[in-house]
Amino acid sequence: MNFTQRASGMMKAFAIVLSLALPLMFAVSAADARVGGGSSYGSRGSRTFSAPPVTNTAPNAARPIDRTMTQPGRPNAGAPASGGFFNRPGMGMLGGLAAGFLGAGLLGMLFGGGLFGGLGGLSSIIGLVLQIGLIVLLVRFAMSWWQRRNAPAYAAGPAPTPGPAAAQANPRSGLGFGSASNAPPLEITPSDYEAFEHLLGNIQTAWSNEDVNTLHTLATPEMVSYFTEDLRANDARGVVNKVSNVKLLQGDLAEAWREGNTDYATVALRYSLIDKTVERAGGRVVEGGDQPQEVTDVWTFARRGGGKWELSAIQQT
Template sequence: MNKVGVVSRKWTKALVVSLALGLALLPALAEAKAGGGSSMGSRGSRTYTPNTGAPVQRSLTPPPAAQPSAPPMAAQPAPGLRSEAPAMAPQASMARRNPLMTGMMAGFLGAGLGALIFGGHGFAGGGLGGVLSLVLQGLLLFFVVRWAMRLFAGRGRPDFAGAAPQSPPGPAPAPAPAHGQARQPQEFPLTQEDLSSFERILTGIQAAWSRNDVDGLRHLVTPEMAGYMAEQLAGNAARGLSNQVQQVRLLQGDVNETWREGGAEYATVTMRWEAGDFMVRIDNGAGAAGDPRSPVATTEVWTLVRQRNGGWLLSAIQQG
């Protein structure tokens, strides 16, 4: 084999390795940013009440006791009874919704790489022509996945919509309180200072997250949320990675509901924001996944809590 062929083969191997590593890191990138793309935390007595966000999957608040089910009456159902539509599952990241697609793409690249290393011809065959075909297919798959992740990441709208209430959609209404009165979307108004606080909390949390600063997070979130985020940061560190969320910009905030429980006040807000969201290696600071020059749009439903006349803290995140 001539020198040109040897050099081309080495560069091709390096390119395929890079693509394979990039696909392997796609699930990690999809779960980046503070909260890791999860729906978690506590919303007081409304923790498990349906709203505009995905159902809470992890919480210190115990779920309500299940009501005993009535015996089946398939033969002669009672008049007026109807089956309820199942609750919608939470919107997961693309890597979770399509694990087969991500696995197949990584497998294809891995198979081609193995053939290059151990002397085979990959699945394209034909020497250098087969290698170039493999590279082109790998590049195509990579950009298709990247495009799809951007498409489903959500789109922001360019302003903060003050305290305009937004009724949660869906066929299943939230259960009424025990005293029988209908719930109001907002039991108390939010001031402009409250809304500005929410924006400061958003940027402050992402900044502390990027520094791996758990103590800084504790000033902005509840102890429960600080514990969850500390676990996620430790998981990234165990893999030698640090998630950087930079140049955070709030696109729009919609107040969904406010209510009081005991001495606490709660507010739920749909936050649409964008930021550079990428992974770097802790040992040398080299980029591992994501592009800091390409902002990623995110839609999340945040619940914040404060004691009377106290400061707001993030108490729950739900994916939008």
């Protein structure tokens, strides 16, 4: 009897720890430091699901975009993606059912009801473990099936062959950008590179100040929606991410192209910055520090109708 009560108490304690740890883990993963830290999201038009070419600045392949409003075969279409483990893009009702299943089971354990019944003896505990395992297997199977059903084809078509004028173009801005790794069908001028560098610094500053209004002038509405999600996650944790001393060290063009009246340019950026996360109440540093660190990202910029460039996507390397 004592063994059964002790085992039941251990299972309840495990349920409490798990119920508290899961939200914290998901919140931390959704609120990485600096803009785009740890995540790849946004849209690159019809090339959203194709990896950009590697460059001297970013010799490793960029990670596939995992949060986007673009659906395969439908550039610039789709619904906003939400964060969280069970609310990934494409999960929909399936994710909600999985989360509800797990939440209901944990609450049942907390209040002594078990997942589907009581913990009246050792057999109930064994049954509970089997039930948990069964649910995990079913959820993993369902998630795997759903991801396969909605998985895009990550195959890019052959790149356009540049003309003689493009092959001779070797733009340098004098602002940290080197020669283009691929001669693009869309000409990128030194003033464009200057705009990219300014956007790098201005976006990081607006992020650090949690200035969503300014972010709306620097990035696409889709990107601002992701920034807002991450800023809210930081607020829920009671922290604020402070980024300063952003300096471009090296950059080069991966590819540039035009779709309709929209121009796209994907650029590899290596830059240094001071990146730290502090408590809102008191200012204690909880992540990062005052030492500069180097970061390499791949950013895609979009320009519609001959207007100004906006950040359209960020990919990690």
